[in-house]
Amino acid sequence: MNGPLIAVTGASGEVGGRVARRLARTGVPVRLLGRDPARLPDLPGADQAPAAPYGDGEAMRRALDGAHTLFLVSAHETPDRVRQHTTAVDAAVAVGVERIVYVSFQGAAPDATFTFARDHWDTEAHIRTAEVRHTFLRDNWYQAGLPAMTGADGVLRGPAGDGRVAAVTHEDIADAAAAVLLEEGTAHDDRTYDLTGPEAFTLAEAAEELSRVTGRTVSYVPESREEAYSSRAGYGAEDWEVAGWVTSYEAIANGELAAVSDAVRTLTGHPATRFADFLAEHPDSYRHLLRDR
Incomplete structure (x- = not known):
């Protein structure tokens, strides 16, 4: 295989796995990273690194040694996620990685409504200060998350008001990331791309689309902040995690996820996927809504 080595983190996950498969099909050198090597996909021509948790600088340096480019998928939400990210970035720079492509979130800012988007901003800021070429891919909400967050009772609830969300598919994100x-x-150095779907819609409109494909009534129930915290109190999650869930909806209400970008088309050459088309192509995403209707 020819070309510089690309290290793909989160290669057992939804985004990293899709990107790894796309790269492997082209024949470029790929190294797969993950916390649990047993979960990494077996892809032709791809190397599998030993266990490499983001927060373990020594393990990350071993895993990234010899890599030219790091595709850094954001870590699972934890209170120390920024520290994990910065440790991974520092490890990459220490072993001579020349470029980092980081999966961020649309609207990342120090004062973002969505608390986890602030983590992304802090990570971006750290990457900007490092001596490394970089590209930020700021994803909107995942379209797959909309049916997943709809209960078996057919209700999608949250404090999103009448705000709009330009949700995007995992496939479009992976196509765009692979192109970069x-x-x-x-061409992509020091660039930030918002990766969105082709339209922004309300959660009520999402519920209407789910009603159409499932043949049952799916509804959106807007909540107040107090109602949102109360309805999620029974999950046993920690306060910081519940705050992330609630503020993700509030970011929609505040208009922070409504902007539609043409980056998917620009980077991939094909239009971004409409929510209706995603549902048509992924019936498993709403199968739980077909039970006991």
């Missing part, structure tokens, strides 16, 4: 990673020049 496979560009060996500097």
Whole structure:
């Protein structure tokens, strides 16, 4: 195989796994990273690194040694996620990685409504200060999350008001990421791309689409902040995690996820996927809504 080595983190996950498969199909050198090597996909021509948790600098340096580019999928939400990210970035720089492509979130800012988007901003800021070429891919909400967050009772509830969300598919994110990673020049250096669907819609409109495909009434129930915290109190999650869930909806209400970008089309050459088309292509995403209707 020819070309610089691309290290893909989160290769057993929804985004990293899709990106790894796309890269492997092209024949470029790929190294797969993850916390549990047993869960990494077996892809032709791809190397599998030993266990490499983001927060373990020594393990990350071993895993990234010899890599030219790091595709850094954001870690699972934890209170110390920024520290994990910065440790991974520092490890990459220490072993000579020349470029980092980081999966961030649309609206990342120090004062973002969505608390986890603030983590992304802090990570971006750390990458900007490192001596490394970089590209930020700021994803919107995942379209797959909309049916997943709809209860078996057919109710999608949250404090999103009448705000709109330009949700995007995992497939479009992976296509865009692969296009950026496979560009060996500097065209994407110091660039930030918002990855969105082709339209922004309300959660009430999402519920209407789910009603159409399931043949049952699916509804959106807007909640107040107090109602949102109360309805999620029984999950046993920690306060910081519940705050992330609630504020993700509030970011929609505040208009922070409504902007539609043409980055998917620009990077991939194909239009971003409509929510209706995603549902048509992924009936498993709403199968729980078909039970006991």
